[in-house]
Amino acid sequence: MNAWLAGKRARIDGRHDAIARAIEAAGATLVSEGECDIWVHIARPAATRPAHMLTHAEWRAGLDAGLDQRFLGAQDFAAARRARGKGGAVLFVGAPEQAHGADHAAAAGALGNLVKTLGVEWARDGIRVNAILTREVGPTLGHLAAYLVSDYAAYVTGAVMGVGIDD
């Protein structure tokens, strides 16, 4: 996998050691700002509480982090790629729909169908959009993420997948 991402610049929002390691090991340069070919957004772990114990503010915060910020970030990334006349790859990483509370269930489901939509809307911009919804955190997730944002997955877009049997 040494050359999967050779010459690519990748921005990773959110902390995930296995993914950052795999993307770097695949040859990409990690950047925190400026031009990038790849944008990976990793959801921060959500608190899990029964819906009736969530305040509206907490509910809204969950949707904001799990859905709204991700959509807005994808918009920004795609606009920058179009301005450059270049394609790119977006990857969202988070937990499966039913892994946390109702806020997460709503956000993750919405994100999944958003991925399927943006993958088609931006297909002819050469921008691919995929998601991994999983409980796994190890090297397989890192490698799968690196593969999906590489040209080896050039024909994979609008795809939502997990890693393990419980995803």
Next chain:
Amino acid sequence: MGRERELPVPAHHILSLPPPYDMPPYPADIFAGQTVLVTGGGSGMGLAMARAFAQGGAHVAVMGRSIERAEEGAAEIAKLGVRTHAMSCDVRLPDAVAAAFDEAEEALGPVSLLANNAGANFPILAEDISSNAWNAVTRIAIDGTFNCSTEFARRRIVAGQGGAIVNNSAQYIWTGFPGDAHSAAAKTAQATMTRKLAADWAPYDIRVNAVAAGFFPHATSTAGRREGGIEPLQNMIPAGRTGSIWEFGWLSAMTCTPLLGELSGQVIVQDGGESLRRSLMMPDFVPPRERADGPWGWR
């Protein structure tokens, strides 16, 4: 990414293109010492899977209904420098499958990787599907995947060693496939089996995944009777192109590598967005019955 070949899409569109065939995503020894059995491996998508495993150093047992086609495929794969063995087998028959595994293991050693690709598919109206045709298409894919996977798993469990299975499913499994009812049923069964077999065999370190493949043209593709071949069809796919057969082979083999050693129970759609293309305003609906001569026509 870029535009390295002439495609029938507008010039300002940007397409994502895969690396060339001679640059597989994994090292040439990633499957060294292992044997893969590929059903329907003599041609088409099965041959692409077999080549991809061979690019990772696996020995390849090529299984086909026709021994001639299996032998032709095996000869192609052998050019990659791995050992091969061609066999004829009807995957619908459990005893024949067991005998084929015996033959493959006799020739090449224990089979630790399995690619379930055997399938038949042709456009036809639902009301015209004979019981023979229904049985053939559904049982090759559904019973064939079950027979080969269970034979494989029993052997791996006895050996106390894990393994990996990849199933060739299709992009239309979650949407229906009007004009192809037998294949619609068959390919979704493969995908939903994938998840359950993965759960059943997780304790034995046997992983099971599927690639839900879009349109990857090859010599034996069915594309209906269409003037001009598949070139014009590239423009109908969001990605702006049909798939390159080797990128399907690579993803299939990738799911079986230790790089994705925890991946199991997954159905990965690889279709350039083909199954997702829709809008509220679309061209007039034409019932399959009335598009006999169109793309994917059944006549």
